[in-house]
Amino acid sequence: xxxxxxxxxxxxxxxxxxxxxxxxxxxxxxxxxxxxxxxxxxxxxxxxxxxxxxxxxxxxxxxxxxxxxxxxxxxxxxxxxxxxxxxxxxxxxxxxxxxxxxxxxxxxxxxxxxxxxxxxxxxxxxxxxxxxxxxxxxxxxxxxxxxxxxxxxxxxxxxxxxxxxxxxxxxxxxxxxxxxx
Numbered sequence: 001x002x003x004x005x006x007x008x009x010x011x012x013x014x015x016x017x018x019x020x021x022x023x024x025x026x027x028x029x030x031x032x033x034x035x036x037x038x039x040x041x042x043x044x045x046x047x048x049x050x051x052x053x054x055x056x057x058x059x060x061x062x063x064x065x066x067x068x069x070x071x072x073x074x075x076x077x078x079x080x081x082x083x084x085x086x087x088x089x090x091x092x093x094x095x096x097x098x099x100x101x102x103x104x105x106x107x108x109x110x111x112x113x114x115x116x117x118x119x120x121x122x123x124x125x126x127x128x129x130x131x132x133x134x135x136x137x138x139x140x141x142x143x144x145x146x147x148x149x150x151x152x153x154x155x156x157x158x159x160x161x162x163x164x165x166x167x168x169x170x171x172x173x174x175x176x177x178x179x180x181x
Contacts, residue, residue, distance in 0.1 A: 027064055028105050033178025034058045035153055039171030041075045045164045048090045051077035053169050057098065061178065064105050071096040071115055071142075075167065090123040092167070094159065096142055108149050115142040119161055138162055151175045 039053040052075070059069030075092040096117030102109045122135040144157030155171045 028180060029061060029064050030178050030181060031061045032059070033061070033067075034176045035069075035173055036176065037153060037155070037171040037173025039155075039169050039173075041077055041167050041169045043077050043090070043165075043167040048077040048079045048088055051075055051090075053171060055171060055173065059098075059100070059178070065102045067100050067102075069098045069100075071098050071117075075169070077167065088123060088125050090121065092159075092165075093120045094118065094140070094142075096140075098142070100144075102148075108147060110145075110147045112145045114144070116140070119159070119165075121161075121165060138165075140166075146171075148175060151179060 035055065035057040037053070037055040037057075039055070041051045041053045043050070053073060054075075055071060055073045057069050057071040059067040061067045071094065073092075073094045073096075075094075077090045077092070079088045094117060096115035098113055098115035100111045100113035102111045104110065117140070118137055119140045120135065120137045122133060124133050138161060140162075141160040142157055143160070144155050146153065146155030146157075148154075151174055153171075153173045153175055155169075155173075157169050157171070158166065159169065160166050
């Protein structure tokens with residue numbers, strides 16, 4: 001009796017597994033995409049003014065409305081003194097696991113997301129002729145919102161770091177892949 005039950009259970013499970021083919025799964029979008037963006041960064045602290053961001057983020061769509069990915073970002077923030085006596089440049093690199101939730105499956109897709117991972121920070125203080133380049137790594141979080149329209153992506157995000165090292169970013173980019181099937 002146990003063998004018959006196990007056999008019936010296996011065939012039932014196989015039937016459900018086969019019923020989720022691409023044509024019948026109801027998926028609208030392709031599963032894999034890569035977001036490439038550039039943008040503007042505004043730091044929380046006042047020792048640097050503003051800077052630029054470059055991002056590459058490969059993503060996998062678990063569902064049409066939920067994607068997970070890995071964000072690789074580089075940000076350069078600067079406060080340049082014209083006399084050269086008190087200039088500061090801060091470089092940040094981040095490696096985060098991310099998740100985005102899309103509110104619609106239309107061509108216009110607003111989203112909200114979050115991420116967590118490692119941030120590496122290096123800063124250069126120029127005081128006359130002395131240059132200091134300390135570097136640290138720390139754990140941080142990120143929250144974001146924005147929208148995609150076709151393959152165009154606009155995002156607003158805040159990176160939470162300790163000791164007022166966080167920064168706000170506005171990014172414009174393109175989604176490579178991930179379009180409609």
